[in-house]
Amino acid sequence: MITKQLLEHIEGEASVYFDIKDDKVDFATITFPHFRGMESILKGKNALDALVITPRVCGICGHAHLMAAVRAIEDAYKNAGFEIKLTQKAQKIREFTLIMEMIQNHFKWLYMVIIPELVKLISIKLEKTPLKGAYAASLSAKAIAVFGGQWPHSSYMIPGGVTSDPTFIEIMQARSQLEELIKFFEKETLGISLDKFLTLESCKDFNGFSSDLTNLEKGLIETGMHTKGFAKDQFIVLGEHGFTNSSKLKGTRTFGINSKYVSDTDAYSPQEITYAKNALYKNEYYEAGPLGRMLSQSVPLIKNMHRRYKDSAYSRVMARVFEIGYLLEYSKILLDNFDIDEDSVVTVTDIKQISATGIGVVEAPRGPLLHKIELKNGMISQYHITTPTQFNIGSSTPQTPTPVQQAMQGLAKKDALFIFRTFDVCSVCTTH
């Protein structure tokens, strides 16, 4: 029998249709019943309007959309023979704010989704403290606002760089927010210093101290999440950044990757209309997000975790928490190496001169985000968006399951629902 389960406690709304046999999930299909038509809204508008419209695709990773849009336009400039060379400063500002957006997302997901959902399944004491997530997320958002104007929905990136021109005062302001965030992470989440956390090499190291993180870890073990939720054990990282390696991974082995091989198909949804599409790489499904990113960076702890627990729900959750620490450390280095004397923006040719296609790829909190743009005399003739959740939470047939479908298969429904959320679902982005 097929039963429908609504999933609110995510960003937006989704439904999962479970086909249960012998109390286990035999197969599940996913629908996203909302649609806005962003791609057709962009058609016929000035290319630069994409910089204010696309951040509104998503209220949680709008900044990643802005960056994908600006990169797509800059790529079109390049393909039209007008290559733009960004200054180091502009690149660093863009990366810093992108990282802050990732961090705010991870904190919120941890304290407002994962811990409360895990608490429902475990016996050990793990306190629900959603406000911690809200507090940390607001600190990150403040750091974005220093350079980006506001969050969500900033529009300060333009072809050629960024419009903000920070002085030492802004750098100090961002640094103090970052320091507070690190302090919070150490005190509230980790229970040890960030430096020490980043040197951990094995899951056994979590036994040595007590904190939200170790309680989470114990909870995941108690619920057997280290033996459940296996997906494809193949990952993709597409966005080019200083903090990650774009690559395709089979297990922990890395291969080269090219975003031109990304395609999408209609989702399989026999029960209800869905507006989502599945994303594939060379016609295969891959998992996207922090686990793949951390494996691509050969982080010892995550590699060891993968050796022990493969791509289980445990590894997926712990990698996302680990990535907070990894990114905090990286953003400290970014801020310390700012040359404020450099230009924020370089002069570019008038957009009306540009008739070309371009692709912009970034790593959003949940994985790769792709914007493809086609321009005629600076006007948008085609716009196409592919989001990370389309990779992870596609809905395909039983013969070719997507990562989330595979991860839920053969499990009790309550476990399957938790595992669904370990992928950090974003429905508003997916349907756009």
Add this chain to the structure above:
Amino acid sequence: MSDRIEGVKKLFTSKSARVETNKGDAYYDKLFQTCQARIEELKTQQPINNRLDIGDVLETQGIERRDFLKWASAVTGMLMLPASFTPLVADAALMMNRAPVIWLELQDCAGNSEALLRSDGPKIDEIVLDIISLEFHETLQAASGHQAEKQLEEAIEHFKDKYLLFVEGSVPLGMNGQFGTIGASGETMHDHLVRVAKHSAAVVAVGSCATFGGVPAAAPNPTGAVGVMDVIKGKPLINIPACPANPANMVGVIIHYILTGQVPELDSLLRPKFAFGYRIHDNCERRAHFDAGEYVEEWGDEGAKNNFCLYKMGCKGPMTFNNCSIVRYNEGVNWPIGVGRGCIGCSEPDFWDKYAYERPMADAKIKAPTGGVEKTVDEFGLGLLTAAGIGIGIHAAASAFAGKKEDGGEA
């Protein structure tokens, strides 16, 4: 020159450019008594569902009463009430656990919920999340699936005709509403909204999508999206546009409601005057550069480096009504103009099509709120000027003059 000075004076003292902040002693005395009586009555009521007491929360968080009162006095100012109302506003905040709120997400990006999580003030996250009785919110509540639906039904039943309904996102009417369905029955967003709004005390549309249709309603409006006010009739309705809406204004509306039991004074687009009674431009930090005729002419130029006015780069501040130049975003850290990007006019209807950022306002051929059609900055002649145009024309001329002088100076 003197008529120009008179023109500027007229522009910035005209009714359209300011909001009535002083309604006279008699008015305020009466309002004070009404509020006082309402607060006293609320004090006799029990908090809903054992919600936390803000006094206790402040104490455990180590927030001093003085800081709380400082926040209350800022809110009083924002609501455009005399300072004597500060203790009442503080009391109203303490009564926030007596006002049930139901929050619906329709055709949205969750940006306003995100903004709400980052609302303003000392530990206001606690106020919003723990103190106000948020009876239903799809993303923030713990319950999900069928339990969530049940929770909504119970909240509607239990707080019949008393709850404030906050709506985020537009309402798709195309294809019989099939672009957005909710719940097990596949109810359309339209039907869902109508049903939940039926027994609300008032409806608050939050963000540009819920107010005027927002991004989804931009041409060609593929899903037939409209704002809440196009669907809900016969209920007190408050619009808090902007993308995202400023959380300070959301909290302001709730406090105003608790304080007075009424919706705040609204403009013709149903926006609270305390927040939308004046233009971005009226309080902009770069205003002095506008007045001095100093503009950014190109991204990254000397003007940009010196924080000059962004009007010529497409800033819509002169025709956008909102308080972001005062309240700012993310706990007051910054706002778009602070990073040299200009205002996109996101709290005005249809701004995606009419106000699009990259078109300088002068090329957009939009009707100024004060009447008349804008032309390019330098096209303006004094004779055909609208009120808003006078100042801009003068300053454009001054800018051209300043440019010449500067060139001369450098030679």
